Amino acid sequence: MEIYKLEQKAVFKELGTSNDGLSNEEVANRQEQYGPNIIEEVKGRPLILKFVENFYHLFALLLWGAAVLAVIAGTPELTYAIVGVIIINAIFSFWQEFKAEKATAALKELLPTHAKVIRDGEHQKILAKELVPGDLILLEEGDAVSADARVIENYELRTNDSALTGESHPRRKFSDPFVEKDVSTTDSPNLIFSGTSVVSGSGRALVYATGMKSEFGRIAYLTQSIKAELSPLQKQMKAVTRLVGGLAVGLGVFFFFLGGLTGLSLEDRFVFAIGIIVANVPEGLLPTVTLSLALGVQRMVKRNALIKKLSSVETLGSTNVIATDKTGTLTQNEMTVREIWTGGQNVDVSGVGYEPSGGFFIDGKEVNKGEIESKFNLLFKTGALSNTSKLLPPNEEQPKWTILGDPTEAALVVAAEKGGFSVQKAHEEGFMAHQLPFESVRKRMSVVYRYPDKTVAYVKGAPVETLDLCSKIWIDGKVKKLDEKTKQEILKQNDDYAKSALRVLAFAIREIDKEPKEYTSENIEKDLTFVGLMAMMDPPREEVAEAVKKAHTAGIKIIMITGDYGLTAESIARKIGIVDKNSRIITGAELERLGDEEVGKAINEQDVIFARVSP
Template identity: 50%
Template sequence: MKFKTLPPEDIYSELNTSKSGLSPDEVEKRLTEYGLNQIEEVKQKPLILKFVANLYQLLALLLWGASALAFISGTPQLGFAIIAVIIINAIFSFWQEFEAEKAVAALKKILPSTAKVIRQGKEMEVLASQLVPGDILILEEGNNISADARLVEAYQMKVDNSTLTGESKPVRKIADPEENDDESIVSTFNLVLAGTNVSSGSGKAVIFATGINTEFNKIASLTQKVKEEPSPLQNQLARLTQLIAIIAISMGVVLFFLNIYVVKLSLSIAFLFAIGLTVANVPEGLLPTVTLALAASVKKMVGKNALIKRLSSVETLGSTNIICTDKTGTLTKNQMTVRKIWIPYDVIDVTGAGYNPEGDFLQDEGPVCHKDVLELKLLMRSATFANDAKLVSPSKPGENWKIYGDPTEASLLVAARKNGFDWESELKKNPRISELPFDSKRKSMSSIHNVDNKKVAYIKGAPKKIIRLCNEISVEGAPIIFSDEAKEQVINEHDKLAASGLRILGMAYKNLPSDFDDYNPDSVEKDMIFLGMMAMQDPPRPEVLPAVADCHKAGIRIIMITGDYGLTARSIAHEVGIVDNKTCRIVKGKELTTMSDEELKEILKSNEDIIFARAVPEHKMRIASVLEDMDEIVAMTGDGVNDAPALRKADIGVAMGITGTDVAKEASDMVLTDDNFATIVSAIKEGRTIYENIRKFITYIFAHETAEIIPFILLVIFKIPLPITVMQILAIDLGTDTLPALALGMGPSESDVMDRPPRPRNERLLNFGVIWRGYIFLGLIEAALVMSGYFWVLFSGGWTLGQSLPFTDPLYLEATTMVFVGIVTSQIGNLLGCQTTRTSTFKVGVFKNKWIIRGILFEVAVMLSIVYIPYLQGIFGTTTLGIYQWLYVISFIPIMFFAEELRKYIVRRMNK
């Protein structure tokens, strides 16, 4: 970009403006040319259309047809009941897939509503949306920056770029031209960008990009344009409903024609029975139960420090086979602590952890004090003088020490206080004259002080950079020549420390002439005297190691993507069990940038452990895209604004609740309120559990589907009165069975849930095992039981085969009530047995899940209300039953339960 290489005076002419700013006419002209200075919003589908779409899905269309036929056949109450089912399902479906588009709103909050500019020589405040290229921004401390601009004046100015980079440390900005055009636009020291904030100082800048042309808008646009893909569960439910719809329509049509031509029923009655079979085939309570079960899991996860924003994400977590994780704060405590100090040519161990300054400096011969070692004293000065952090003592007993500023710099202050180095007094005696703030290009910070009426520059930064700036090294209190061999030796010491997982800073100093006043990096940062290195560690969280072990056991691959030095990242990854040091491959950010997608894909396909080091957020987006192309299910962590596209792209975007920006949180599917990797693993376990539980309650629901379908088949074969009414079917599907099914959905994890590999993305929710267990095995037993009760009542009342009964006949009402009650009691036994898939229910505890008891009480209460309340008897076509009839149907409970226990016993024996 040419703007950053031009001197300030040339910027005005390049942008066709002047120091006095633009005229109103020119502003209007440029507004027409460039548009308003605001985030471009990608057009989203209106919420009302999203809801309406759920009213016309395949299953809904089937029920609309059934409702219409019900009105045509003269049963409006049935028609209204089916419409209610459609609306209920649409509401739950909409709730499940709805995710408010809050990311754009969060992005908008970052940009200010007004800005101060110079126009026609006058300072004025204007709407930020009215800014145009060529406007001159007046920047002051605390201002949020409205557009991308080139600085032409800067006075002690620092800008917080964390919204774009995730780096919390403010960056020094100057108006001087950049020497080369290679630096990224975010890293360039003479540019200020929309969405960032002036943390100190002041300046003026000429705008060169507004609205859709800003770097900030590129992130916003990319975040919005990432297509929201259906979750694996949504895909499976869509397939399931399609299959059910096809079966229901086919069976309904076949039954209709059989009733017309074989049973010789009237057209209206044939229609009614066809509707009944269609409704019997449709598990109306499935979608509400799935949604409520997911919502219950979301609530459960809140107590485990995970805020799930999208219901279907709970289940998607269970499919996750790759976790792409940051290092700092996620795998580690985010409490930087100095562990070792290297001074020529000794190593000092530093004890203590965290930000409380309690610990010692130790060598083999005992404690070491800065007062006795000149290099250590100078090292302490360099570490604390070239430092902008603050360490604050507790204000109340029991409180911890607090830090403000960069955690790495704060750790240096903590180490100094441990050794009794009072930097505050030292700074009063040796005040700062000037500073050269840290920037990403130099990777260092210098501070110039008046020491005993002499000017001394102290520097700290990346050790290899500092070493290159030095021509001498301080040994035993005296500077000596820093030869190439000596430099190589120090670099080897650096690499040893880095390989043990330590982050390292080098320190040096330089005596300046008394009349020196050229405070720029080229003049100050050269010919320095090397002092040593301080090595610190952000200790791993203790709970991460077992969480990583659980991932390996569960077949989940972990890929670390970090901005840290490769050897440091590898050491931490090895310490927590993510990688094997001997086989780990480190891919650097620069290498990744030049790599093709095919090359990246080959690396990701390999079985070797991988760490992406010195990576930037843009790399995350690319890695997520390539993994998606490989059909992997990916969880991706992030915390910055420019992490948002990657969080949206990943199957599960995981934002940090403590360190994350609002934009990252809104773009994510899950927010970790404790920023802890172990929480992701807990969420995956919950995701696997909910998927298994969904299968359990599908099995439970499908068992009664068979018991509801069989009566319609027997109607055709034996020409018997219809054993169950459509209203009774709806009472079971949307009444008695909902809370028990939900109880299964809220069941605890089975012991081996994290011992299995991740299931494939395309694995069917309704597989043969579910069909066999629900529809066939349990369903046929349940159908046989309830039909035995039906025929017992009819034959006991004097009915003969082939005899028709009016719908209002007391004997018919008693027989259909027997079927209705028989299905409900059978489902109680089914509920108890379906709590596990293979393990005996007795082993885990029949009533360990307290929701099972509530579910049983609920369905019994609904059943008794329908059977005994006269008003409900009229709606559902029921009547009271005698004591022997009740005893008969109650016996269905143990029969269903022990039938399922027998099946599980046989499965366990076969799998031994």
């Protein structure tokens, strides 16, 4: 059911509900039909069996055999030592893996315990596990989403979908049908998903999937249903155990018969053979391997890497392919304005992250403070006022500069602060009279600020759509007519930014002479004065390029898998050396159509980047 393509009326009909929500009687029927909205755990082996396994794997059996033979040979001290090695090793191995298993069993903690719904026309707060398909849920800033749902009403609704996509940038949600082709379900802007959260805005949505039928449930099932395979170390240990066991028994039998040739009694020959067999069993090998792997686990923990099984530590040494996320792993997860265009000039911006320190450069020459104020302040003001994010200075709990709100909008605030522009003062000079929220059709948002002597609309949006509404341009404090030549120059600059995988926003203003009867996009967003462009990106981590170089030197191939756009991912991949000249971008929608053989062939034959993918 492609519910994201349906009109709102069709969505209500498809899910058998209305604006008043489901009736209590219908809820009871659906709870019986669909079951509770919970992440079911695939039944695993009991803990006692996991513990006992450490006593009967092949090498442990070899040691048990040696202990029995030691008893027969009349050497109880050796028996105690061997049994002690087996027990200590079993307890130590079980404890290490038990701690790691507990640390990774965190999927259920991401899901909320309560949800707000409309049932029988009344607002209710219910347990999240009681949600059923067809429920009408209410969404507000800060809410965790309890089930997969189709948005039917939104007011600047944005969600953090990082639990599904790995991308922490808030995503705008809309209530209109979405009919684009070759787009995966998680990319649909009118759907919200279990395990995500509402960053800002509010809205209403109709639940269409719960529990294990949700996208989050599918991920949980995949993580729980993967069959364990022997690691390279375990395979080698198995082979070594067979070899050692065979040699020990072979030598024991050989010396048993050799003793007969030398005239030893049957009893002496038997004891001698047992001694040979026990002596050839390396009792210290098992605890030595376990201890060395445990030390490796501890070193990995110090580097914030969680190892579930001890044997996985050695497997890392056999790695020849690394699949990695982009945002927050290869990049800093901090959007940063890198270039701006205003007054006919392209300006480079230095500094990375949310710390408001850096400079502005034109043709390599730093722009002085006075020039920044005269040339850039209107652009900074437009970006700062058409904005709801906040920049938070370091404190005792957080030693770095952080943000509250959308990272893209926060980057505009940081750029303004770098230029010495006071965002707080700009907000205090007037008050916001009205806001026209961002819409996917307009691709713009506007705010109207009222001052003692004037009223100004500040517009922010996609460059092409915003530029189409501009008739004038602001250059060095003067407003001039926007001619076709300048317009083409701006569009070319936008294309150049886009080719470098920079995210570009355009800014414009309009002084409103006569107060309109009502604020609409038609009477506010017209006859605009173009102010400039800001281009931003999430910069790579400083240490990543060197790490990639070392991996390539070691013969390890790196594959980027991201929920971001292909061009952005490719640009980052080139900057840090993951791909060279020829690379192929496979989107999530394309990946769903390809078979395993085709994907494997693509990975082996060329550099591949997987973009716009979801789990």
